[in-house]
Amino acid sequence: MTLSQKISSKLARKIKYLFRELCYGLGFYKNFYRSARGSRILLYHGICEHDHLKFNTLFLTRKTFESHLKFYKKHFNVLSLDEYYQQKFSCNRFNVCLTFDDGFANNHKYVLPLLEQYEIPATFFITAIQVAGYDILWNDFLSIAGKYGPAKFNFKDEAYVKDRHNKYLSTDNGISLAEKLRFTGFDKKAEMIKVLHPLVPFKTKKQDEDYWLQMTTRQIRELSASPFATIGAHGYYHNDLAKINIREAAEELALTKQYLENIIERPVSSFAFPYGSYTTDVVEVAKNCGYEQLLATAFINKKDNDDITMRERLTVNPFISVSNQMYATVTGSYE
Ligand SMILES: [Zn+2]
Numbered sequence: 393m394t395l396s397q398k399i400s401s402k403l404a405r406k407i408k409y410l411f412r413e414l415c416y417g418l419g420f421y422k423n424f425y426r427s428a429r430g431s432r433i434l435l436y437h438g439i440c441e442h443d444h445l446k447f448n449t450l451f452l453t454r455k456t457f458e459s460h461l462k463f464y465k466k467h468f469n470v471l472s473l474d475e476y477y478q479q480k481f482s483c484n485r486f487n488v489c490l491t492f493d494d495g496f497a498n499n500h501k502y503v504l505p506l507l508e509q510y511e512i513p514a515t516f517f518i519t520a521i522q523v524a525g526y527d528i529l530w531n532d533f534l535s536i537a538g539k540y541g542p543a544k545f546n547f548k549d550e551a552y553v554k555d556r557h558n559k560y561l562s563t564d565n566g567i568s569l570a571e572k573l574r575f576t577g578f579d580k581k582a583e584m585i586k587v588l589h590p591l592v593p594f595k596t597k598k599q600d601e602d603y604w605l606q607m608t609t610r611q612i613r614e615l616s617a618s619p620f621a622t623i624g625a626h627g628y629y630h631n632d633l634a635k636i637n638i639r640e641a642a643e644e645l646a647l648t649k650q651y652l653e654n655i656i657e658r659p660v661s662s663f664a665f666p667y668g669s670y671t672t673d674v675v676e677v678a679k680n681c682g683y684e685q686l687l688a689t690a691f692i693n694k695k696d697n698d699d700i701t702m703r704e705r706l707t708v709n710p711f712i713s714v715s716n717q718m719y720a721t722v723t724g725s726y727e
Pocket residue numbers: 493494626630666667
């Protein structure tokens with residue numbers, strides 16, 4: 393696609409979204425939602441009070457999330473993940489199931505009270521990064537370093553410079569550090585944190601905690617005690633299981649299950665692949681560990697549609713309005 397084609401398709405989408413927004417405001421979509429049928433699992437990440445795009449493109453404000461919940465109550469049927477797998481769908485409404493990845497403390501702080509207030513269930517996919525001695529995921533650390541860290545730094549005999557999107561790129565080949573680290577185990581990521589941590593004074597900025605702080609063991613336990621929350625696993629270190637060696641991936645899958653089950657004292661049977669990334673081997677290993685619900689984003693193989701353990705999810709888009717998000721939730725596409 394040429395640059396002018398890209399610009400015109402972006403503009404066309406913007407006009408479509410504005411038009412839809414206007415129609416929704418005029419009440420033209422009442423019948424659309426009344427007659428919508430089907431089901432969708434939604435993927436949320438962090439929730440914060442303000443400035444939701446400050447460090448990444450996955451957060452929503454609490455106010456927007458609450459608007460989603462109000463919309464679900466009014467127009468949709470919300471199921472738990474277990475009910476979704478058991479296909480306990482409403483025939484008279486569109487069905488949605490809410491999931492949260494990454495185990496942010498903000499899920500405990502903002503999401504849990506809202507789920508209880510609106511009596512809506514959700515599943516939270518959490519890593520074991522706490523037990524590894526960290527209160528932040530490596531990729532969130534890198535996002536924050538991109539904002540507050542030095543313009544240039546050296547790591548493993550390679551120089552990295554920030555681009556205009558605050559991403560560190562190698563001066564040798566232009567590949568981002570985040571992308572390179574996706575292909576490594578946690579040891580190299582831990583080394584990166586060790587090198588950059590003294591240069592990134594983000595922990596002094598208390599107001600930023602909502603964007604990165606992981607849940608404590610106590611918070612995971614409190615979340616699990618709610619009738620509206622289920623705990624699932626999301627890898628030990630938040631490594632990309634499709635890119636690291638399969639023996640390490642198998643170990644991570646097993647250890648995360650054990651870690652979470654010890655905390656919440658009940659079985660953990662669902663797993664969400666970090667970055668939605670998996671291979672056929674990773675799926676097999678996950679099943680051998682005892683996971684019965686495997687959550688991807690988009691499937692990589694056609695045959696995954698026939699696998700009763702696997703489901704796709706739609707990632708919530710923080711750049712669009714509530715009505716456009718709800719339209720995409722029903723259609724399954726942001727086009
Ligand atoms: Zn994740």
